[in-house]
Each structure stands twice: as structure tokens, then as C-alpha cells.
Amino acid sequence: MKKGKLARELWQYVIDSSALINIEQNKGVKTLSQRKGALLISERIAFEVAYHPAVRKTDPLRQFVAENPQIVTPFQNNEEDEYLRILLQPGIDQGEASVIAIASKRHLPLVIDERDTKATGKAKHHGVSTLSWQKFLETS
Amino acid sequence: MTNKSELRESIIKGAQLRKARELLELAPEQVALELDITRQDILDWEEDRSQPRLKQLEKLAELYGRGIDYFLKETPPPPRKIEFRGMPGQSVKDLPQQAKAVLARFDELCRNALEVENLLNKKRKVTLTRFKESVPPKTVAESLRKRFGVDNKPLANLRERLEDEGFRIFELLIPDDAFSGFSFWHSEYGPCILLNAGDLKGRRNFTLAHELAHLLYGHESTLCYIPLKLSEVREDIEFKTNQFAVELLLSETGVKEDFRRRQLSITPSVEELGQMAGKWGASIQALGYRLENLDLIQRGYTDTLFETRPKFLRRSRTPKWKRQLGKEFVETTFEAYEKGLISGGKVANGLGITVREAMKEIEQRGHGQG
Numbered sequence: 379m380k381k382g383k384l385a386r387e388l389w390q391y392v393i394d395s396s397a398l399i400n401i402e403q404n405k406g407v408k409t410l411s412q413r414k415g416a417l418l419i420s421e422r423i424a425f426e427v428a429y430h431p432a433v434r435k436t437d438p439l440r441q442f443v444a445e446n447p448q449i450v451t452p453f454q455n456n457e458e459d460e461y462l463r464i465l466l467q468p469g470i471d472q473g474e475a476s477v478i479a480i481a482s483k484r485h486l487p488l489v490i491d492e493r494d495t496k497a498t499g500k501a502k503h504h505g506v507s508t509l510s511w512q513k514f515l516e517t518s
Numbered sequence: 519m520t521n522k523s524e525l526r527e528s529i530i531k532g533a534q535l536r537k538a539r540e541l542l543e544l545a546p547e548q549v550a551l552e553l554d555i556t557r558q559d560i561l562d563w564e565e566d567r568s569q570p571r572l573k574q575l576e577k578l579a580e581l582y583g584r585g586i587d588y589f590l591k592e593t594p595p596p597p598r599k600i601e602f603r604g605m606p607g608q609s610v611k612d613l614p615q616q617a618k619a620v621l622a623r624f625d626e627l628c629r630n631a632l633e634v635e636n637l638l639n640k641k642r643k644v645t646l647t648r649f650k651e652s653v654p655p656k657t658v659a660e661s662l663r664k665r666f667g668v669d670n671k672p673l674a675n676l677r678e679r680l681e682d683e684g685f686r687i688f689e690l691l692i693p694d695d696a697f698s699g700f701s702f703w704h705s706e707y708g709p710c711i712l713l714n715a716g717d718l719k720g721r722r723n724f725t726l727a728h729e730l731a732h733l734l735y736g737h738e739s740t741l742c743y744i745p746l747k748l749s750e751v752r753e754d755i756e757f758k759t760n761q762f763a764v765e766l767l768l769s770e771t772g773v774k775e776d777f778r779r780r781q782l783s784i785t786p787s788v789e790e791l792g793q794m795a796g797k798w799g800a801s802i803q804a805l806g807y808r809l810e811n812l813d814l815i816q817r818g819y820t821d822t823l824f825e826t827r828p829k830f831l832r833r834s835r836t837p838k839w840k841r842q843l844g845k846e847f848v849e850t851t852f853e854a855y856e857k858g859l860i861s862g863g864k865v866a867n868g869l870g871i872t873v874r875e876a877m878k879e880i881e882q883r884g885h886g887q888g
Contacts, residue, residue, distance in 0.1 A: 395873040396862050426863065432872045458572045462529045466590045469637060469854070471863035473873070491877075495858035 392418045392481040395426045395473050396491035397511040398439060405515065407438040413515075417449045418486070420476035424450045457483045464504065469496050481506040489514040530575060532566040534589045538582035539564075541596040541625065542618045543611045553577055583622030585867060594632070596625045597702035597739035603756050604698070604743035617696035620712075621741075623870075624700065627688050627843070628707040630868045634850050637859040644684035644708050648736045655758055658734060659765035670772035672798045676726055681846050684708050685730075689715035689722065689842040701729035702739035709733045715842050720801040727763035735759075746824045748807050760804075767800040768808045777814050784816045788823055839871055852883060 398419070401410055410417070419427075427433065428443035443450065453461060453476075461479035464470060470478075474497040481488040482504045492498050492510045501508050509517075539549060539560075546560040553559075553574055562568045570578065579586050600610050600621075610618065635642065646665075649658050663669070666679055673679075677687050686707060692698075692714040698721070700712040711729045713722045725744060732740045737755065748760055776797070782790055788802065795805040806820025840848055851868050854860045860868075866876035 394863075396877055399874050399877055426866075426873050430872055433874070437874075453572065459529060461572070462586075462590060465587050466529070468633060469860040469864055471861055471867045472586055473863040474861045491862065493880075494862045496855075497861040497863070499858070500861070 389416060390418050390486055391416055391489050391509075391514060392420075392477045392484075392486050393423070393489040393511075393514070394419075394477045394491070394497065395423050396494055396497075397489045397514070398423070398427055400491055400511045401515065402439055402442070407442050409515065410442055411446075414446050414449055418451050418480065419443075419449055420473070420480055421450055421452055422472050422476040426473045451480065453480070455483065464500065467500065470500055474500065478504055478506055528566055528569065530563070530569045530589050531592065532564040534591075534593065535560075535570075535578065536564040537593075537596060538578070538584050538588065538622065541622060542582060542615075543609075544581075544618075549578070549581065552581055583619040584626060588626070588629070593629055594704065594706040596622075597704065600700075600702075600739040600741050601737070602697070602741045602743070603753055604745065610741060613696050614693060616693040620690050620692055621700065623690060624688060624710070624712040627847070627868075628686055628704065628710050631686055631847050631850070632707055634854045634860065634868070637854055638850065638857070640850070642684040642708055646683050646709075646734065649734050651735055655731065655762035656765045658731070659762050662766060663769065668769075670769040670775070672769075672772070673767055674799060676723055676767075676799065677844065680711075680726070680730065681844060685733075686710040686847075687713070687726065687844055688847070689713045689844075691715045691842075696743070697741050698744040699725040699729045700739075700741045701732050703733050703736070718801070720795050720799065720804070723767065723799045724763050724801045724804045727766045728759045730766075731759035731762035734762075746803060747821050748803050749818075749821055764800075764804055764808050764811075768798055768805060770812065773798065773805075773808055774812060774814065777809060777812075782815075784814070785819055786815060791823075839869060843869060852880070855880065856883075 398410070424443050428437070428440040433440050457479045460483055461475050464475040464478050465472060474494075477488055478497075478501045480486070481501065487507045487509055488501050489511055490498055490501065490508045492508065498508055539546070546557045550557045550560050555574070559568070563570050575586060575589060578584075579589070602609050602612075605612075610621075646662075663673065666673060668674075681687055686709070688711075690712060695714060695716060698714050698717065701710065703709045711726060711733070713725050713729075715722075717725065721744075725742070728742060728744060729740070732742075732755075735758075742756065742759075744756075744760070776794060780790070780794060782794075791802045791805055795802045798805060800808075803820060803824065806815065806823065809815040810817050810820060848869065851860070851865055855862065855865050862876055862880065863873055865880070866873045869876065871879075
């Protein structure tokens with residue numbers, strides 16, 4: 379494996395639902411597959427994009443998550459508490475709270491749809507560095 | 519399970535866990551069985567003596583039909599002392615679990631709506647006054663028809679009119695049609711009405727008028743099952759609220775004129791009644807009974823149409839989420855998103871749709887198609 383490739387796979391990004399959906403819609407699920415070594419999603423995000431009862435069985439993200447279960451990370455250590463504390467604030471939902479908690483505690487960057495100003499602002503408030511899904515793709 | 523001493527602070531509110539359970543009239547034993555724990559564990563959580571783990575909390579959220587955040591902060595109390603009307607001898611306890619969960623979903627919708635309005639600094643004003651029980655339904659209905667300026671014409675868009683008056687109205691699918699409508703006047707949410715989204719439009723409108731009567735007469739939280747044959751209604755209160763609904767939706771003078779103009783017989787066909795009911799925004803049953811009471815059609819004729827469940831009552835497709843939630847709630851939710859007050863996921867969660875659907879809607883609105 380080339381050195382550059384290895385470095386990219388060691389550096390991980392937490393990613394939320396809207397960023398995943400944007401990448402899949404604009405660049406195709408193949409692009410996600412190429413970066414799967416760099417991606418981490420919470421169990422809640424996996425539910426939202428893949429296992430929610432209203433998500434179609436043929437949904438490309440559903441298949442992507444099912445084929446790549448290693449990208450789904452459960453909460454570790456005190457991330458659960460952090461998740462609940464973030465969730466306590468108005469206007470934030472479970473998916474966003476979960477990825478902000480993971481990114482915050484593990485000091486990882488968060489890939490987000492930056493038009494979602496509430497989630498972006500909340501992440502920054504928790505000291506999480508965010509980047510748009512377009513920027514994330516440029517890092518490859 | 520985590521002992522309280524192990525926690526830095528109590529994040530999960532035991533009182534919220536109890537409120538959620540009690541609304542559904544679930545015994546601690548039932549919940550314990552679902553989660554494969556003991557009854558004492560449930561009581562300890564509710565008394566803040568210990569806290570559930572996140573996985574257990576998620577199971578509770580699913581069972582109680584709540585978002586996780588419901589258990590983290592004090593929320594307005596859910597409706598209390600729910601009277602189940604129209605099913606003599608039955609109480610909310612007797613409802614199937616899935617039907618009870620709809621009540622929780624309805625309460626969650628009202629809570630979400632209030633939360634979003636607070637973020638937007640929007641205040642609802644309810645100006646409709648309540649009436650004493652002694653005021654006849656006809657008088658109350660006439661005062662409303664006058665207020666809406668409809669004289670003897672059909673009262674179109676009742677739902678929108680009431681939403682403009684500060685009512686919160688949602689339509690949700692009620693499993694097994696276990697009930698037709700539910701209403702309560704909440705100290706913080708204001709007047710709230712839930713309709714069975716699976717009912718046909720005329721029947722939903724009739725239920726809406728029926729529930730409106732409960733609210734205007736100041737009845738406590740009321741869960742109603744309105745039978746297909748209105749002649750089967752035995753309770754005085756239900757009879758009265760049905761009378762109000764008929765008077766509100768079906769103006770005596772207007773209906774008489776319309777009936778004569780249509781030159782219908784004393785035994786009109788279901789199609790003829792259906793067309794006329796559609797114009798008046800009422801159910802076929804309600805129109806039939808109105809016409810019987812006005813001696814325009816044969817007495818008892820309407821019941822004969824409902825001896826068996828007629829074809830026209832069968833629902834055709836799943837109702838659209840926008841219809842179920844109402845324009846006002848949907849618009850307010852997207853307004854809050856556009857102003858950066860709520861996240862995209864919160865939009866999806868509030869509207870009960872997937873994040874993908876929410877993003878599609880946000881995208882369309884961005885292009886002016888919303």
C-alpha cells in the first residue's frame with residue numbers, strides 16, 4: 379500500500395446523515411465506498427440512513443451501511459452522557475447530537491451539510507471542527 | 519443499569535419516564551416485561567434512584583412513542599383523565615398498544631410544535647370562547663357559522679379556519695380504527711385535536727366538528743369512537759356533540775335548498791348522497807341523518823346503507839404526511855430550519871419522515887418549489 383493511501387485511511391472523519399446523503403446523491407455511493415476507511419457513523423446515523431422503517435430496501439445507503447458495518451461505531455466511555463447533554467439543547471436531534479458527541483470526545487473532524495446552520499453551530503460550540511462534504515471529498 | 523452515585527448528574531428525568539408510561543396506562547410490570555428487567559428497576563428509574571442505560575432508554579422511547587429528548591427535560595404535562603366515549607364500558611386501558619402509542623405521538627407533535635413556535639417567538643392566540651353546557655348545540659353552531667361568515671353555505675376549510683383560530687390539529691393513522699378523534703384543551707399547547715387519518719374526508723371533517731364541540735363545551739380530554747351508524751350513539755354528551763357537528767356543517771336552510779335543487783328521492787343512492795355530502799364537507803352518514811331529521815328522506819334509510827361496511831368506506835392509500843400534519847405545522851418547521859433554529863434531522867424527526875425526504879423538501883424549497 380502506498381504511503382499516501384495509508385495516511386488517508388488512518389485519518390478518520392465522523393459524518394452525519396445529511397452529508398452522507400449529499401455525497402451519495404451528488405457523487406454516487408461508489409465515492410463513499412472509496413472513502414469507507416475514513417468514515418465513522420454513529421448507530422443513530424446508521425438507523426436514520428439505513429434502518430429506519432421508511433427507508434426503502436433498495437436505498438443505496440442502506441446497502442452501503444449493510445455491506446460496511448465497520449463504519450458504524452457504538453458510543454465509547456463517556457460519549458453517552460455527552461450525547462444526552464447535547465440532546466438537551468433545543469433544536470438538535472438525536473442523529474446530530476450523536477455525531478457531535480463522538481467527534482467531540484474523540485477529537486475527530488465532523489463532516490456535515492454546512493447549510494444546516496444549527497448543527498454546524500452546535501458542533502463548533504462543542505469545539506468540533508467541521509467541514510462540508512465537498513471539502514471532505516477534496517481531502518482524498 | 520447505573521446507580522445514581524455513579525453518575526455525575528441525573529441526566530434522565532424519572533418524572534418524565536413516569537409521565538410517558540402513565541399516559542399509555544401501562545403498568546410497570548408490562549414495561550419491565552418488554553425490557554426484560556424487574557418492576558423495581560422501572561420504579562427506581564422513575565424515582566431517580568437509578569438510571570437506565572442508553573439502550574434501555576431507547577427501548578423505552580420506542581415503547582412510549584417518544585423522542586429521547588422527552589426524558590431529559592421537564593415538558594408540559596400530557597392530557598389527563600382521558601374519557602373514552604362512544605364505546606360504553608371501555609377505557610383507554612382497553613385500547614390496543616399501537617393505538618395508545620398514537621396518543622403519545624400526538625402529544626409529541628403538540629410538544630414539537632410548541633418548541634418550534636417558542637424558538638421562532640411565535641405566540642398563538644385562541645379567541646374562540648367556550649360555552650356553558652346548557653347552551654343548545656344549535657345555538658353554538660350558529661354563532662360559529664356567523665363568525666365564519668358562511669350563512670347557509672357549506673363551511674369550507676374548517677381545519678384551516680380552526681388552525682387560524684389557534685387550534686392544533688393533526689391527523690394520524692389510528693390502528694384498527696380504534697377511535698375516531700381525540701381532543702384536549704392544554705394549558706400550554708392550547709386546544710388540540712387529533713383525527714383518524716384513515717377516515718374519508720367527510721368523516722374526518724365530521725369528527726373535527728364533533729371534537730370542536732367537546733372543546734367548546736369545556737369537556738375534559740376526550741377520546742371518541744364515532745360509530746358508522748350515528749343512531750347507535752347512546753351517550754348524551756356524544757349525541758350532543760354529534761348534533762353540534764351536524765348543525766355546524768349542514769346548515770338547515772342550505773341543505774333543504776340543495777336537496778330540492780338536486781331533486782333527490784326519499785331513498786337517494788349512495789352516489790347521490792356522496793356527491794351532496796362532498797359539497798358540504800360532511801360524511802354520508804351525517805348528511806343522511808340530517809336529511810332524515812328534516813323529513814326529506816325516509817326515516818331509518820341511512821342505517822340501511824351501513825348494514826355492511828360499504829365499498830366506498832374503504833381507504834385507498836396511505837395519507838400524505840403533509841396532510842396529516844397540516845400546512846401550518848409543516849411551514850413553521852421549515853421556517854425554523856431556514857432561520858438556523860433547528861437542524862435538518864430535527865425537521866425529519868418532527869415531521870416523522872426520513873432525513874432523505876426532509877432534505878429533498880428543503881432542496882425543493884430552496885428552488886422555490888416548496
